[in-house]
Amino acid sequence: MIEIIPVETPSLGDRSYLVTDGEVAFVVDPQRDIDRMLRLAERRGVEIRHVFETHVHNDYVTGGPALAAATGADYHVNAADPVEFDRSPTEDGDVVEAGPRMRLRAVATPGHTFTHLSYVLESQDRPPAVFTGGSLLHGTTGRPDLLGPEHTGALVRAQYASAHRLARELAAETDVFPTHGFGSFCSATQSDVAESTIGRELRVNPVLTRSEDEYAESLLAGLDVYPAYYAHMAPLNLAGPDAPDLSAPRRADAAELRRRLRAGEWVVDLRSRTAFAAGHLAGALNFGLDGNLAVYLGWLIPWSSSGTPRIPVTLLGETPGDIAQAQRELARVGIDRPAAAATGGPAEWTGDDKPASMPTATFADMAAVRRHRPIVVLDVRRAVEWRESHVPGAIHIPLHELPARLDEVPGGEVWTHCASGYRASIAASILAAAGRDVVAVHDAYDPSTVILQFVADSGVDLARNHP
Structure with missing residues (x-):
């Protein structure tokens, strides 16, 4: 029995997938915190033998190289991508025997990027499935403007052709498993649909129900801004990022927090906006864990030309678990190590000063x-x-x-x-x-x-x- 297990990252609006036949497994588009995939494979008692990347991601730092290194898996990346690490170069039409009862066929689906690949799962144990990354999404497509305005026109036309190729070549019952489209800014529009098939997309997806000109005009007219940190993700992913260091950061006392604020550093309060308003360290910024922390902090903080934040970040949370969760979220977008952290509440963070409040x-x-x-x-x-x-x-x-x-x-x-x-x-x-x-x-x-x-x-x- 083939099992397809989504591993969701709702804060970024993405899904990764672990697929297993009960003996071996492969992974599609892993997030950087690969420990989730390793634990999942361990619980299933299976060995990860292949890792597949649909494209060089713009919205998060991939865990592909680190997961392949940790498991010895073959790492499949488009042969045309100018990566700086060893990989199994993959091209349109390539077939990978991913397990005794699992075969994956690569299909070139440019549009979100020029070198985007989808992977069709063929097995006698289940209906066909296709992992579409940022190509054909549930009710929409991946956006075509992330590589710059000079490429948007060509990519939106390519996205249309790719969607129609999938619809033409795959059976209506083929399950569609995208990476984006669950709140990610990589999606052209948002959808609340959790699952879909090629047959459903043929009925509801504008890319498959409208003419090419109508689709292109409507999609481009509806595109909004996307987070500034996206500009740094593709270079990091081409270089081959390591697994993040999620060990606990050093602890800061009230005096150090004041010093960091005076130095112009960011001290980030992770509590809810209600708790922050009731009392906080004056000068702290409120990026709550109850929202899209990584998206907005990564969007607003200044970045250096080398792809790292220019300003050190110190985290304030009620518990060590809050700090650990924030570290994980931020590592996914390349903000690797907090300068320091403190737990508790305003009474511990302000020292002799009175906590500030906000109406x-x-x-x-x-x-x-x-x-x-x-x-x-x-x-x-x-x-x-x-x-x-x-x-x-x-x-x-x-x-x-x-x-x-x-x-x-x-x-x-x-x-x-x-x-x-x-x-x-x-x-x-x-x-x-x-x-x-x-x-x-x-x-x-x-x-x-x-x-x-x-x-x-x-x-x-x-x-x-x-x-």
Whole structure:
């Protein structure tokens, strides 16, 4: 019996796969923290003999070289990729006997990258399956613009052709197992579908239901920004990254935390935005473990030309487990070793100083306050969200642009908001660290109710703010 086991990384919106026939196993697109795959194989009592990479990833540091080294597995990477490590060069049409009852066939599916490969699993023990990486996703495709605007036009056409090749060559019952598409910015659009087949994609996926021109026009029009750290992932992956060092970082006391803040380093509070608002170390930044910590921290922190963060990061968590979880998340995007860490709470981190606090509010509070006094409403959502609708009179600076545009935030009390409160708290902590008076809106943005709370008082035409 062939078993396909997804290993999810929800914080990055990706899936890796371990596939076993009960005797041996292979892995597709492993994340950098390979201990998860090693434990899974150990629990199944199987040996990992092959590791397959669908493409050189832009959104995370691969665990492929480290997993192959740890297991002695053959590491299959496109022969055309200019990697700096030993691999089994793989090309379109190559067939790999991955086990006594498992055969994989490589299929060239350019579009997400020029050298992208999908792998078709053929076995008498189960219906066919295809591991599509960043090519054909559930209800969408991988985005074609990550290699630069000069390549986007060619890649979007290639993505269309690749999807149609898979649909043409594979049976309708073929299961589709993508790497991206579960919240990853590598996906052109998002889908909540957990599983799919070629037959289903033929019915619902725009790449297979629209003409090439319609697909290309619609996909390109809907593309939004992607995290800045993506620029550093492909070079790291071409070089062959090692397994991360996830050992506990050195412990910092309150005096050291103050020294690091004075030096301009990032001290990152991993607690929830509610806990952060109630009390925190003044100057700390709130990237909670309850959201996409690695995505947003990796997006906002400055990077060096060598592909490492320019600013040391110290982590604050309630427990050693929180620190360990954050380390794992950050290592996946190339932020390898925290400078230091501290556990407990504000009482331990502030020493003789009093913990700082931050006011929080709802959109109803914001509307009520604006009737009586001027405030700055700062919307830190992305541009595509802003275009769909926004609060009348709000200032728009996307979160990922805020550190470089702090001087554009008007004077006065600033109320930050996003779609749910997570990004608003990051923004509020950045502004507070810069000495601004802030209120973090911990509320869900529902334009059907939020905008109506402001229109009557603002005199702004609703249609202009809620298309």
